Amino acid sequence: MSAFVAVDWGTSSLRGALIAANGQVIEERPFGRGIMTVAPGGFPAVFEECFGDWLPKSNGLCLVSGMAGSRQGWMEAPYCACPAGFGEVAGKLAWIDPAPTGWRVALVPGLSCEEAFVPDVMRGEEVQIFGAMRITGLRDGSFVLPGTHSKWATVQDGRITGFKSFMTGEFYALLSQHSILSKTVAADAPFDEAAFAQGLAHAQGDAGLLHHAFSARTLSLFGRMEAAPLASYLSGLVIGEELRANGKSARGDVVLIGSANLTRRYGQAITLQGGTHRALGSEATWAGLAALADVISKE
């Protein structure tokens, strides 16, 4: 029995998969047990509760990526500095000791990089990028992970050489739920492709997001856009700002990794800017953790 258990333990969600030796996903389980819901010291119990029954079906190895390795998580797994490839990350796994009975559990470290004395960080996305490299066969390129804090990473010769975070998802939530725009934007409205494209286009101007965001107010004030399309327009404004900031990369070829809802929007945005893309979902996480498990089993 050489199946192992892969876990993606984020801030607000927890997903696990039982993965066969050949990399195939045997079973997958999502839980609403992100690290924010777990009291200090409570991680082993939540782990056993969610995945304990997989012990006899596996070789007892469990690799955990994501915020579980942060200071607020199960145990802190210090960041691995860029440039970082597979080997650097595998060499910095943080093993839980003592592990839950019968298990060997390791936390995958996140990555850090630095530009002009300002650090940047990711936790969990590095595993998705490694998985995407496995799936696509690419050893060079731009990898984009849309989300609350989107990441744009550059991969050269199989290693992540640097990356930037963008608070795009969080800004969208702040603007649509807490700002003056919340009065006129129907945040839960269905996606409106034309309004999204209009927001994308407006974001390419010189005046920046502080100015462009105000247009979501004035278009409503002047009766030029309804509350439903305004949500997609605002989404286009923030995603468009993220693309604008990434300049040439956003007009090249990128690998998108994320939920179908987000990769669809980013894919449309990149196409409209003249770039090309392919999109991957959660399979990238499992492929990345499976590749790490491979390395460990060969050690």
Add this chain to the structure above:
Amino acid sequence: MSAFVAVDWGTSSLRGALIAANGQVIEERPFGRGIMTVAPGGFPAVFEECFGDWLPKSNGLCLVSGMAGSRQGWMEAPYCACPAGFGEVAGKLAWIDPAPTGWRVALVPGLSCEEAFVPDVMRGEEVQIFGAMRITGLRDGSFVLPGTHSKWATVQDGRITGFKSFMTGEFYALLSQHSILSKTVAADAPFDEAAFAQGLAHAQGDAGLLHHAFSARTLSLFGRMEAAPLASYLSGLVIGEELRANGKSARGDVVLIGSANLTRRYGQAITLQGGTHRALGSEATWAGLAALADVISKE
């Protein structure tokens, strides 16, 4: 008796002044009675309560600028389109009818402009700009009004030809109070000039606010900045983004109009970018309304 009453009635605050024929402020009163605190139909009563005793001391004229002229205010005073000078605005005053007994009350219209089919608006700032023109003698230049929604206006030959809004104050509040940064930023900490300058400098990079804002998180995560200076750093990031977006104007000569706390920060920022400025406060509002009252009395 030819003193008149000037009122600046905004979203969250109400200020009034009794102003002599020569423009001198005889008495000034602030109230926490912004339009958001006034129920529909309640404006005449609040007006009487706050300023009724000034009727016998004045000629009964009252000019009101600010959000009281918005759809949620006392009565809607439709926007006056740019380019707009003193004459255009004086000609579009919205007279309250019937006025509170003994009074003649007019709402000053806000301004609108349009760029690439996207409108922009101001309400109240136009009066401050007119007042600043009176005080400084300038009939051309850049006028900057920092605030929740900052305005950058261009004046040519005594008329406001166009302007842009920036949601700078609101973004700062959203980020410091509702975002992930709220955990590590001490929003009420005293101003830290060095951290502010560091934020300003970082904001001049190419990657935009979505990326730069994340640095407030990572600097804290890596123990490179404490919670108190982080607040000033974040303020520098958003004000720096506003300046970056205004390019050449922000490196030229500007007239700043606003609270001392804000004009100080903006003044420092503009100086650091190689620009020059002079700063005005509430006197600009009273000078603008006094100039309008002059026009009316001569009609």
